[in-house]
Amino acid sequence: MDFAWSPEQIELREQARQVAADAVERFGRHNDSWINGFSKDFAKEMAALGWIGLTWPTEFGGQGRPPVDRLIIGEELIAAGAPIAAMWFADRQMGPTLIAYGRDDQQAEFLPGMLSGDTTWCIGMSEPNAGSDLASLVTSARRDGDEWVINGQKIWTSFGDVADYIYLICRTSSDGPPHQGISEIIVPMDTPGIEVRPIKDMTTNQHFCEVFFTDVRVPLPNLVGVEGNAFKQTMRQLEHERGGIDRLVSNRALFQLACDRADTSDPRVRQEIARLESAYRIGRILVTREVLGQAPTGFSAATKCxxxxxxxxxxxxxxxxxxxxxxxxxxxxxxxxxxxxxxxxGGTSNIMRNILGERVLGLPREPRA
Structure with a gap:
């Protein structure tokens, strides 16, 4: 197999590297920049380059470019620490979800703001008692006339305090197995009844947020896809989330700093650098398989792990x-x-191993004592 990059891809990588370096010069370097580096200004610059929605079909306003082009750009931006967080969720997840499951009117209303870098989205998945096990969520949306009335709580909602919209995973029915009755609803973050409480972690970051919903009302047409049957949609979202380049190069800049500082006269240090560099290249191959659609269904769990x-x-x-x-x-x-x-x-390593064993390899569950 030929792993060489084409001349066009080499040129794109160099362009992305220059854009990333310039962004770091102006906005600072951010660790794990796809979630910690927030800049609306840079998001709009990305839009002007056509780098938001790069792989989306042209009929939806995208560039229709190959997925590997997005991988190249994302790798250089994140590895350098450029602040792409304001547009990353929409580009990676929300846009493709609306293209796949949204109605024409939803696509017309929401996709342009994503593509221009004007709107930031957050994802309302995890709850205090439903982290990796999303089927346990209890945040509810019930019909009342022509509106949904939403009550509940989400946690670890990145950018909940600055987002324009939350893509909410909620329960519209309690009948049947836990995986049934789950729906996805778009909720503007300025809707009355929403309270956002940022959570400061030990690094001083506070992009994680708690979001509380108290009798929040949104129109019924804000439902995306099929009512009560959105668990598969959510799992497809997680495929986008778990198998991307952002799960590999978040601290690449720190690795480069350490390599420059390390005592490479010591053969043990050289061996460790070689081992880590080899693992990085293996990870890139795994991610490339994901973005090219060559990995088995569910294999993004192994890639993320x-x-x-x-x-x-x-x-x-x-x-x-x-x-x-x-x-x-x-x-x-x-x-x-x-x-x-x-x-x-995006799911703990233990959960990823369970997914890999049960859904990809088809291994039997260990019987309970």
Missing amino acids: FCTEHEIEVAEFVARVYGADATVWNDVVHGLLYAPGYTIM
């Missing part, structure tokens, strides 16, 4: 290289403290 655990190993290497300096607060240490989140966000 491998890539995010690699990021943890990178963080441990960086900490060893920096030694005592890794105890002094700066942007490098910020990235090291953030590292435990890599294997939690």
Whole structure:
């Protein structure tokens, strides 16, 4: 198999590298920048380049470019720490979901704002008692005339305090198995009855938020897809979320800093750098298979598991290289403290292994005692 990049792809990568470097110069470098680096201004610059909706079909306002082009651009932007968070969820997840499941009027209303970088979206999935097990969610939406009335709570909702819309996963029926009765509804964040409480973590980030819904009313047409049968839609969203380049290169910049600082006269250090670089390249192959649609259904769980655990190993290497300096607060240490989140966000590694074993490999469940 030929793993070489085409001349056009090499040129695109160089362009993306220059754009990323310029963005870091103006907006600063951000660890895990697709979730920590928030800039509406840069989102609009991305839109002007045509880099939002790059792979979306042209009839929906996208560029219709190959998925590998988005991988190249995303890799360079995230590896450098450019602030792409204001547009990333919409580009990665919400836009493709609306294209796949939304009605014509929904696509016409919401896609242009995503493509222009004007609207930021958050995702209302996890709840205090329904993290990786989304089928346990209880946030409800009941019909009342021509409106949905929403009550409940979401947690770990990134950008809940700055988003224009929340793409809400909720329960519209309690009948049948837990996976049934789940629906997806678009809710403007300025709707009365919504309360957002940012959560500050130990790195001082506060993009995670609690979102409370108290008799929040939105029109019935804000439902996306089939009422009560959206669990498959949500799982498709998670395929977009778990198998992307953002799960591999979030702390790539720290790795480069550590390589520059490391004592490479020590063969053990050289061996560790080689091992991490090899793992990075394996992860890129896994991600490439995902974006090209060559991976088995559900295999994004394995891709996320491998890539995010690699990021943890990178963080441990960086900490060893920096030694005592890794105890002094700066942007490098910020990235090291953030590292435990890599294997939690988007589903824990334990859950990913369960998905891989049960849904991909078809392994039997261990009988309970």
